[in-house]
Amino acid sequence: MSSSALPRIGIAPGIRATSKATSEPAFVRRLLIGIALLFLALFLFLPLGVVFYTALGDGVRIYLQTFRDPDTVSAIRLTLLAAGIAVPLNMVFGVAAAWAIGKFEFVGKSLLITLIDLPFSVSPVVSGLIYVLLFGLQGSLGPWLIAHNIRVIFAVPGIVLATIFVTFPFVARELLPMVQAQGNDEEEAALTLGASGWQTFFRVTLPNVKWALIYGVILCNARAMGEFGAVSVVSGHIRGLTDTMPLHIEVLYNDYRFTAAFAVASLLALLALMTLVVKSAVEWKSQQPAKRAASDGEMSA
């Protein structure tokens, strides 16, 4: 925007000075955009590109054949099972935690919040390690489990537990700020009008936070399906039995079966892209009421 385009007469000189004062010269702007794009291209576009390029590199038929391999199928099934158990459980937990922390004032609240954030501050390997220490052969419960012939580590239950551990904060973290921002007013109004607790929850609270809930569930699911480190530690890598999709990618990659590895990776990459799309949709949707409120305010003013 060249400043000479503005007419000299009739416009206060201050306006020209303002636009020049708070923006950079055009070449600096283009340089900054260029550097940012280069940086993002290197770290975002290239990895995405290489996944789909290599997966489809041998043609679509080979790509689809990967998903007929029995080990791959069982890996996909195990991933879906782990996510299918972890996500609903974590959703219930997240809602309960958001309600308890967001709607009430009590001693020990910040300790509770810190505990909930715990999986974010430990390495996924340490998350898996914790369960091995509890359920493994030399672990605290090890002898008891062996006596009862229950296998947790190096078997499916361990994988599900590890998945639950690393993903349980997601729903709670997304819901909590939303619930806290809503306050108690609407619920209290409902209660005074005679609604029961559950009625209040389902018909007043839930609709207000539904987008945060949806986003939390989507994030939880994405992480549950993609978790590698924690599951790798507890799984034992028994092909066809305790391999999830990310672990199976590692197996295929180490076998030099690159096309197959990237084919499975492409499924997870598509899941990641869908997560990003849902995130944008949720952000757009949650801004709509604010915009509507603002325009309503303008109209009534």
Add this chain to the structure above:
Amino acid sequence: MGIRLKKRTIMPGFGLSLGVTLFYLCLIVLIPLSAAALKASSLTWHEFWHVVASPRAMASYRLSFGGSLIGATVNLVFGILVAWVLVRYSFPGIRLLDSLVDLPFALPTAVAGISLTAIFAPNGWLGKPLASMGIHVAYTRLGVVIALTFIGLPFVVRTVQPVLEDLDKELEEAAASLGAGRLQTFTRVLLPTILPAAITGFTMAFARAVGEYGSVIFIAGNMPMRTEITPLLIVTKLQEYDYAGATAIAMAMLAVSLALLLPINMLQRWAGSRREKEFLREPELGVGLKPVYGHGEGR
């Protein structure tokens, strides 16, 4: 009257919701964690030190922590740049780019690991031209740093963006009207405002990178003493059934992370509060106007 543990309210469901929350937490977090603490305490101090300070462990700390520091610093600089570009400029595709910034967050680590390796392997898209220049990335420490940078990319961008969006143009206009050049305005007015948020992002990127496993082990080469990260060392010890050793190193890693993060957090709180104090000193007459009763020019 007596200490109240919970504020009185007519809201129902406290018992149920707190009960479910605590039950779940105990089952999933507290019981396993205490098992770990128990195991760690089964080592004598001498044994603990022997494992934690072994040359192999020290080499892995240098790589994990050093590489994460470099990656987080790169993300600090470029994160501020990207946040600036996304907030201040507009060009076709900027919305798409904004959503894509979260990709390292949403992409499974194994997928990130094999893609980065494929790109930087000696016959990869970038690996080949770099190799012809004598720069080897895959299976070297440089590869580890690149993976750790990828992992931390969204953090600084996402913490700085809201601050930049909320920034009042008045500050910049005031600075410009007082004669500051654009670069001066940026370094002396804008940068101090976004720095606390940027450091928060830096800290989060660093913490994430230190514990990272999946994205790194494919590109790293994993040679002990050379390209072995600390999480991998823990996994190796577990595979050898050296539970105590693995726990010892995990505890050491947690302790060092805390030791590094605490001063950073305090630094950031100091930086944030210093800014608040400066704003509180001048009465709210609007930017650029000095109080009538003759304050000094300088601060």
